Amino acid sequence: MLQKILDETSDPSTAVATILKVISAVATLVPTDQVGIRLVPFSNVESQQQPLEFFCTLIESIASQLPTLCFVHVVAHARFDDFEYPRNASLDEFRGALASASHSIAFISADAYESETASTIAARTQDLVAISLPAEIDLNLITTLRQGAPYEIAEVTADRLNAIRSTFQTGKEYVLEWPSEQKRKVFGAMDDLDRYLGELDPALSYEGTDKKVVWRKSCWFASEGISHPFLDTEKAIAAFDGDLHDGLAGLQALQDPSVRQSMVYLKNVLDSALVTTSAAVGIDKDMIQRCTVRYRIIKYTAHAGNPGGIGLHPDGNLLSALITNGDGLRVYDLDGTVRYPGYNGTIMMGGSTLYRWSQGHYPPTFHDVTTNKDQVKVSIVAFFNFPDLVTIPRALNSGSASDGGFFHDIRVIKEDDKLPHGQLSPLWDVIIDKHQLVLPPAVTAK
Numbered sequence: 001m002l003q004k005i006l007d008e009t010s011d012p013s014t015a016v017a018t019i020l021k022v023i024s025a026v027a028t029l030v031p032t033d034q035v036g037i038r039l040v041p042f043s044n045v046e047s048q049q050q051p052l053e054f055f056c057t058l059i060e061s062i063a064s065q066l067p068t069l070c071f072v073h074v075v076a077h078a079r080f081d082d083f084e085y086p087r088n089a090s091l092d093e094f095r096g097a098l099a100s101a102s103h104s105i106a107f108i109s110a111d112a113y114e115s116e117t118a119s120t121i122a123a124r125t126q127d128l129v130a131i132s133l134p135a136e137i138d139l140n141l142i143t144t145l146r147q148g149a150p151y152e153i154a155e156v157t158a159d160r161l162n163a164i165r166s167t168f169q170t171g172k173e174y175v176l177e178w179p180s181e182q183k184r185k186v187f188g189a190m191d192d193l194d195r196y197l198g199e200l201d202p203a204l205s206y207e208g209t210d211k212k213v214v215w216r217k218s219c220w221f222a223s224e225g226i227s228h229p230f231l232d233t234e235k236a237i238a239a240f241d242g243d244l245h246d247g248l249a250g251l252q253a254l255q256d257p258s259v260r261q262s263m264v265y266l267k268n269v270l271d272s273a274l275v276t277t278s279a280a281v282g283i284d285k286d287m288i289q290r291c292t293v294r295y296r297i298i299k300y301t302a303h304a305g306n307p308g309g310i311g312l313h314p315d316g317n318l319l320s321a322l323i324t325n326g327d328g329l330r331v332y333d334l335d336g337t338v339r340y341p342g343y344n345g346t347i348m349m350g351g352s353t354l355y356r357w358s359q360g361h362y363p364p365t366f367h368d369v370t371t372n373k374d375q376v377k378v379s380i381v382a383f384f385n386f387p388d389l390v391t392i393p394r395a396l397n398s399g400s401a402s403d404g405g406f407f408h409d410i411r412v413i414k415e416d417d418k419l420p421h422g423q424l425s426p427l428w429d430v431i432i433d434k435h436q437l438v439l440p441p442a443v444t445a446k
């Protein structure tokens with residue numbers, strides 16, 4: 001309801017007045033001191049984000065005009081499909097706005113608090129502190145809270161994490177299917193990207209591990225992490241791992257309002273899938289927030305009669321989340337089967353960094369793309385990666401005292417991925433053997 005008012009009202013003071021009218025209307029049915037309002041000032045969906053001053057003004061107006069209201073509840077955390085993430089944003093401005101106009105309305109704060117952060121905020125402020133719990137009833141909840149133990153995750157989430165984990169152990173992809181409404185929105189957003197990419201010049205894709213190069217129209221966007229906005233300066237793009245030309249083309253693309261809106265929508269779908277999959281393979285909650293993401297959009301194009309595509313490769317990063325709207329993606333399993341994941345959901349694949357970090361526990365997903373010359377296929381791939389030049393704790397304890405963790409060096413990994421005797425070579429041997437492939441010397445040379 002609130003979001004609808006905000007979406008449909010361009011003038012902030014009219015929006016404030018309308019929201020006050022709604023609260024007053026509710027207060028004719030329920031005593032005012034039993035009415036509260038819940039605000040989510042930091043939307044994951046950037047296009048719906050209002051300036052924070054708007055919320056301060058709104059809170060001040062509410063407090064001065066409805067001084068007997070029960071509470072103002074401010075939610076800071078980012079919500080993904082399966083998990084919530086603290087944004088660690090200061091809520092002091094909102095507290096200040098409320099306190100400037102009323103001392104009787106309670107302020108409730110929420111930021112995906114764990115027991116420790118909840119205690120800290122309760123000690124530092126007068127706030128009522130809200131904690132979010134899984135939607136399922138946990139009969140041990142009281143004990144869990146008293147012991148300060150972490151909350152148990154919901155059973156459906158736990159089942160999903162197990163399914164992802166066991167699929168990834170075999171090097172296969174995992175598809176997180178979209179509910180029908182989401183599917184409709186995803187394809188609408190993909191059509192937008194298709195229209196925009198159609199205008200770009202085709203270029204040769206990077207040289208894959210098997211040396212196949214193909215034509216595509218493409219550019220990329222990046223963010224410092226899930227729940228961060230897209231980078232929006234040339235300097236930030238230049239500092240990010242990736243080719244500058246396509247990164248600058250991505251900056252340009254964000255100037256198109258409908259591309260921006262579609263990208264923001266797709267980012268949220270991809271980020272949710274990344275959060276769930278990261279949790280499944282054991283990347284710790286704080287580390288997930290420190291991982292960066294590059295989002296590449298691709299339209300495969302025929303050129304001089306040649307079909308489009310990408311040669312066989314595993315992605316050279318931690319995890320990839322892929323949304324595509326046409327046939328062409330093919331996965332090569334280590335057991336020799338070939339599968340076509342289709343396009344009913346977000347396709348999750350492990351990359352070569354996941355393989356290295358997990359010490360072989362999660363083999364990367366080998367895949368290629370082939371599209372014929374009349375076929376239209378647009379994809380968006382979110383390449384999720386550990387922060388560079390940082391030691392990352394391992395998910396699975398190797399048992400060796402000397403294992404101080406995994407030092408992540410993107411440059412070294414990229415080099416090693418290409419070497420005939422690199423860490424991936426035993427996997428290439430299996431793939432080549434099981435699928436009876438003939439690949440160029442760079443891969444097969446011993």
Ligand SMILES: O=C(O)CCC(=O)C(=O)O
Pocket residue numbers: 296298310315322324328329367369378379380381
């Ligand atoms: O477009 C696709 O289906 C896959 C793209 C891909 O594998 C890549 O960009 O690494």
Ligand SMILES: [Fe+2]
Pocket residue numbers: 313314315367
């Ligand atoms: Fe790929």
